[in-house]
Amino acid sequence: MVEGMGEGARGVPLSGHVGFDSMPDQLVNKSVNHGFCFNILCVGETGLGKSTLMDTLFNTKFEGEPTQHNQPGVTLKSNTYELQESNVRLKLTVVNTVGFGDQINKEDSYKSIVEFIDAQFEAYLQEELKIKRTLHSYHDTRIHACLYFIAPTGHSLKSLDLVTMKKLDSKVNIIPIIAKSDAISKSELAKFKIKITSELVSNGVQIYQFPTDDESVAEINSTMNSHLPFAVVGSTEEVKIGNKMVKARQYPWGTVQVENETHCDFVKLREMLIRVNMEDLREQTHTRHYELYRRCKLEEMGFKDTDPDSKPFSLQETYEAKRNEFMGELQKKEEEMRQMFVQRVKEKEAELKEAEKELHEKFDRLKKLHQDEKKKLEEKKKSLDDEVNTFKQKKTAAELLQNQAQQAGGSTTLKRDKERKN
């Protein structure tokens, strides 16, 4: 039966060659035209050889300088490269945790990693929710595989490792690897792997299991599952072994060959990560980790599916409702701001009115003063006028008297004159 196709379909035999067996080819051709995307996150302390391992895996020199050990916090640096092999074009993004494990207080180290992973999910979700969207040409930045680099102490996992992996295991496919494993002897390595695996199990950390449901790869995948965590060595230097040049690390006591399966698990990692399960890693990211993120995010925002009996809530309708709510809040805030503004204006007005009042009062006072002065002056003027009048009267009276006196005196004067004459 065709998987997941629903009920009600009956199988019918074909009486000849129809030709839809070309569908996988049609699908593959379409994908080849589009190109592929693969995003790897490398988590591990500084100096564990993350960059070198990437270079070795993909047979190329990615840019980058070794990071310093004095980063104040954990930042994530991502670089995208275009690789091509035969007709396959791959957009590979490698994200590195810079400064991981370098701080004195590492409590928050995992946070920037979780935030980064969530941000990629969020970006995809936003695109998916858009009205006019272009999903088929969207550059998918979601992390498909997280290589967790474990320091080759030989003892056990560090608590930072456990905490970080626990925080990441529901968000990304974790593949734990023992870095720089040429520092550990074979017997120590076996014990180390067992210890790591049991610690992961006892702490409930879900690491990525290579899928065993497809018969063609079930066997190799289940064998590889038992070899986790992979003990790897990375190197881009080539050394001559016999008559071949191989990738290796040369020591005075011997040469560790990267691609020699008796020396390290590099080949296993490459096989699993790239050659067998790259597509499954992408699919798990999309159908499991992304769906979980999406479900949680939408539930957080207050959306819900109703039971199958009642009419299903349209995401759009609920979004509308949320939108109304949001607009309502916006309006309320606007109203508040307006109120505040009005209030301020009122206050300022009151102030100004106060000032105006004062000015008026001052003006009144001055006016009054002025009037008083004027009154005084008028009184003075009046009294002066009175004086003047009195004086005038007196003068007039005096003049009158003088006249009378003169007339009498005139006759007197005449008399006098007559007397003189005589």
Add this chain to the structure above:
Amino acid sequence: TSTVGRPQPQAKGEKTPISDTSYVGIDAILEQMRRKAMKQGFEFNVMVVGQSGLGKSTLMNTLFKSKVSRKSVQPNVEERIPKTVEIKSVSHDVEEKGVRMKLTVIDTPGFGDQINNENCWQPIMKFINDQYEAYLQEEININRKKRIPDTRVHCCIYFIPPTGHCLRPLDVEFMRHLSKVVNIVPVIAKADTLTLEERDSFKKTIREELRANGIDVYPQKEFDEDAEDRMINDKIREMIPFAVVGSDQEYQVNGKRILGRKTKWGTIEVENIAHCEFAYLRDLLIRTHMQNIKDITCSIHYETYRVRRLNESNPATPQPNGVAAQHEALSHEM
């Protein structure tokens, strides 16, 4: 950017020799995809539209070399022409060389058979939109299925009666409305009544009328992806509509058993391109463009429906006036 060295040619299943230092194995993803596709299988939904008697069922059975049509499924039901257009769909699981497909054939009995055929495309349009709606509802669920069942009509084969003159108003009306929401593949049905010259002139007329009415049938020019695509599709566009003959009877011709129609004046070999263009139709629909047909449905027709649906206010719940503006804001913000 950086490139990886060319890989040594590898035989399948051989272990990678250790001396091969330049091969990464990125191209193994093609095999991984193929494996996944084989495991999941495919879905294909095709609708047949045309008046009764144009050989729709026979053609479907011929295309898929199996009794997939509705009539074959219900052979004893008395065949009567319904009073309105009905939509009846029937699904089959078919398998070929390990590739499994769920094929759904959607029949539209009653189309074009009434005296008054006004708006007979509406139930069909509604059905197509209902499938888009069902997919959309599933897609916007919080808890959604790992694989959303795809009942969207990928392709609508429209049967043109072999009059030899021109398209009828019904044909034009139907295709004009439906070409906007679904991939239409027009075919000249029962083409064994046309001579080659009649066929060619009929096709020319049809193409001209389609152009004059602004009807874009599959493959639509605007969706050609690149120059190579355009070249291939231009050749197809010069040949449509395909003049087809269907048959599920086998006859012996030149020592071979072939599908055909036997008449007194000769046997028409269905898969002989000198006789009719069935093989071209089959190749287009199944062998070369099936994935593309599905892609156009998925990323263009469905998306167009989705945009329209998300932009309009829901008539079920009356909305105040501000909603349209809020939708604008929403789409800008998103």
